[in-house]
Amino acid sequence: MPHRQKRKWHITLALALLVLGILISAQIQTQNRLELDLSAQNSSDLTIMVNNLSEKRQSLSLEVSRLERTLNSYLDDYSDNSELFASVEVESERLSKIVGTTEVHGSGITVELSQDMYPLYKDVLDIVNELWAAGAEAVAINDYRINERSYIYFEDTSEGTFITVDNNRLSFPIVISAIGNSSTLERSLTMPGGIINNLNLFHMYPVLTQQEEIVLPPCEKESTFKYAQSVKSTN
Amino acid sequence: MWIIPVLGLICGALLGSIISLQIPITYAKYLSIAVLASMDSVLGGSRSAIEGRFSSLVLLSGLVCNALAAAVLAYLGDRLGVDLYTAAIIVFGIRIFTNLSAIRHLLMAKYIKSYPQPSETAKNNMVKDILR
Numbered sequence: 001m002p003h004r005q006k007r008k009w010h011i012t013l014a015l016a017l018l019v020l021g022i023l024i025s026a027q028i029q030t031q032n033r034l035e036l037d038l039s040a041q042n043s044s045d046l047t048i049m050v051n052n053l054s055e056k057r058q059s060l061s062l063e064v065s066r067l068e069r070t071l072n073s074y075l076d077d078y079s080d081n082s083e084l085f086a087s088v089e090v091e092s093e094r095l096s097k098i099v100g101t102t103e104v105h106g107s108g109i110t111v112e113l114s115q116d117m118y119p120l121y122k123d124v125l126d127i128v129n130e131l132w133a134a135g136a137e138a139v140a141i142n143d144y145r146i147n148e149r150s151y152i153y154f155e156d157t158s159e160g161t162f163i164t165v166d167n168n169r170l171s172f173p174i175v176i177s178a179i180g181n182s183s184t185l186e187r188s189l190t191m192p193g194g195i196i197n198n199l200n201l202f203h204m205y206p207v208l209t210q211q212e213e214i215v216l217p218p219c220e221k222e223s224t225f226k227y228a229q230s231v232k233s234t235n
Numbered sequence: 236m237w238i239i240p241v242l243g244l245i246c247g248a249l250l251g252s253i254i255s256l257q258i259p260i261t262y263a264k265y266l267s268i269a270v271l272a273s274m275d276s277v278l279g280g281s282r283s284a285i286e287g288r289f290s291s292l293v294l295l296s297g298l299v300c301n302a303l304a305a306a307v308l309a310y311l312g313d314r315l316g317v318d319l320y321t322a323a324i325i326v327f328g329i330r331i332f333t334n335l336s337a338i339r340h341l342l343m344a345k346y347i348k349s350y351p352q353p354s355e356t357a358k359n360n361m362v363k364d365i366l367r
Contacts, residue, residue: 009284010236012291014243016280016298020273021247023302026256027270030263037260 100147100219104138108179108214109186112207115172121154121163123199127176130195134188136178140216141165147219182210265306271327272301278334285341
């Protein structure tokens with residue numbers, strides 16, 4: 001019995017100490033957490049902490065606004081650049097179409113004048129003018145593209161009279177090609193009292209053909225500006 | 236002889252750190268009271284073991300009841316606005332020191348031949364002195 005009693009107190013005490021150990025370690029952990037918890041800090045420490053943190057916050061918000069500004073400027077630059085590039089590209093394409101530095105294609109109309117009609121340069125000029133007036137977007141005569149400085153005239157030689165475009169002699173048949181709305185172009189040429197009607201009086205019957213696809217060559221030389229300078233508007 | 240209880244304490248500490256009890260911070264106070272109560276119980280048990288009048292029932296019931304009662308009283312005190320927490324700390328603190336000094340005296344009486352053997356009444360008087 002004493003032996004059993006002896007063993008028993010060991011085990012019971014060990015059990016109690018086990019519980020104590022668990023409680024102590026739980027309490028230590030809790031205390032550690034408590035020390036990290038703000039509500040357990042004393043007020044002067046908390047005041048210092050608040051000051052430090054608010055200073056830090058201020059500097060960080062300054063940093064944030066600075067970085068946001070940088071980001072915005074980058075974004076602006078980026079969009080400016082991409083928009084600029086896009087618009088420059090569109091603009092240069094448009095301008096090259098206008099001045100005729102690139103080959104263009106599209107639907108349109110061709111007007112063919114043969115030699116036996118004896119057309120005058122004035123007739124060619126009238127047709128071209130009429131085509132422009134009817135909304136043609138690009139015009140060429142034979143292989144010569146008409147641009148804003150083109151001139152149509154004539155040249156008398158010993159071999160005969162030639163109609164010239166930009167001082168290039170045109171050989172027959174003279175084919176005037178225009179890109180635009182083909183039916184509009186044809187109607188404007190053939191309207192009563194119009195240019196074709198007028199030519200018919202002189203027994204000239206130009207052949208008008210609506211085309212699905214015409215390819216107009218580029219101009220031989222680009223326009224250069226030596227004297228003309230654009231006036232900068234100051235508004 | 237004291238190896239098993241010491242092992243128990245170590246095992247408990249390890250177990251506690253392994254399972255890592257997450258007591259809510261608001262209850263940390265009551266846990267600390269429970270720790271004090273169980274410390275008191277364990278020291279009381281050790282003392283009675285040395286004195287040779289150990290009772291498992293008294294130890295275990297005292298452990299559980301004291302810890303629970305202390306925690307509940309402290310909680311109740313908080314609800315009532317009476318600082319029973321402090322009362323529990325003082326009582327357990329006194330008892331812990333009483334038990335410790337009793338254990339010290341007993342051990343000295345046991346191992347130092349010249350130390351006068353304490354009588355039953357002397358021990359009781361000592362406790363009363365401390366409690367007064």
